[in-house]
Structure formats: structure tokens, C-alpha cells
Amino acid sequence: MKQHWIDITQPFRNTIATWPGDTAFHFELAYLKEDTGSVNIGRFTTSTHTGTHADAPYHFDVNAPTIEQMDVNIYIGEALVINLTEYKEIRVEHLKSIDFREVKRVLFKLKKEVEIDRFPESVPILHPEIASFLKEKGIVLLGVDIPSVDPLDSKVLDTHHALYRNGIQIIENLMLQHVTPGLYDFIGLPLHIEGADGAPVRAVIRKIED
């Protein structure tokens, strides 16, 4: 029997954490049924990097593709959830013993607890050297449960660039605290927004029996 799909998306709500200085998320009802006579209609404002989202390469490289240009096949398929919550820095040596089981997508569980409404003071460091290692394993998508694959104060974004050079796309701010490591079906499609540097993703997984 097939397992149920599990939501691993941060809920958008008006208290959701924003990257410092960036546009806060805000949803409201713009028109009320009692006024229109027929329907409620909402509107929302958000940064493209709030909550669970995909980075387009254009986010950090002006000559690179924007989000609607990305192949949807990257964001659908089998994914391996890997527990790395014990480490403050992730290097190739921490990934060497993992059996990648021919998956093309990995989701790194880096935090024991994700606080949706509070921007973290620090995040584990993902060393850029992991990019070529993951490429050798055939990986095309890296998902993380932190706001950035680079240090929060980084201006050079070495890990973003290294991943891009190695053909690996990025999803940030997943929610993996209740997820057991292992093999899953994964769907995490970014919204089709023309010219965008990134877009919100609704990410779901379903356990694969082994």
C-alpha cells in the first residue's frame, strides 16, 4: 500500500520570518464577500526568498536562468532525506559514507527544530567542496531546512555558485524536523513567475518502502 504524502512546506503567515531587510510576507483579504456580494478575494506580498522556495540561478548570477526557465523535472522525483543535524559544518567527509541509491535529489536535515517565525542567528556551514562531490553522485537538486546554503553574512555566496557550476539547483527553508531520513518521492515545484530570481515552492514527500 502506498504511503500518504507529507507536507514539508513552511506555512505562509503574517508572522513568518523574513531575511533581515527584505520584504515581509503579508496576506489580507482585499475584498470581502459582504462587500462584493459574491466572493472573498485575498492579496499577498512576499519576497521570493521567504518560506520554502527555490533559488533561480539568476538570484546570484545576472547571466543565468530565471525561475520559469528551469526544467520542472528537476523538482519532481525520488529524493533522499539525509540527517546531518549533528554537524556545524558539512564537508565531503560527512557525506562519503552515504549510500545515494542512484537518487538525483537530496534533502539535508540540518536543524532539529525549525522556527518558522524567527530568523536564525546562525546556520550550519555547507562547504562549497560538497558541490562537485554531489555532482559526481548524479545529484541535480539540493534541498535544505535553513534560509541559505551559504553563511547568512556571505556576500560571495560561494556554495550557491559552486552548486550552480555543478548543475545543482537549490530549495531553501524546507521543514524536515518530523521527517525520518530515507528514500521518498518528492514534489517541490516553484511557481512560474516570469523573470523571477526565485519562487515559493509547495514541497511534499511520500515514503518509498524499501
Ligand SMILES: Nc1ccccc1C(=O)C[C@H](N)C(=O)O
Ligand atoms: N533575501 C535576501 C535579501 C537580501 C540578501 C540576501 C537574501 C537572500 O535570501 C540570500 C540568501 N543567500 C539565499 O540563499 O536566498
Ligand SMILES: [Zn+2]
Ligand atoms: Zn533563496
Ligand SMILES: [Zn+2]
Ligand atoms: Zn539561496
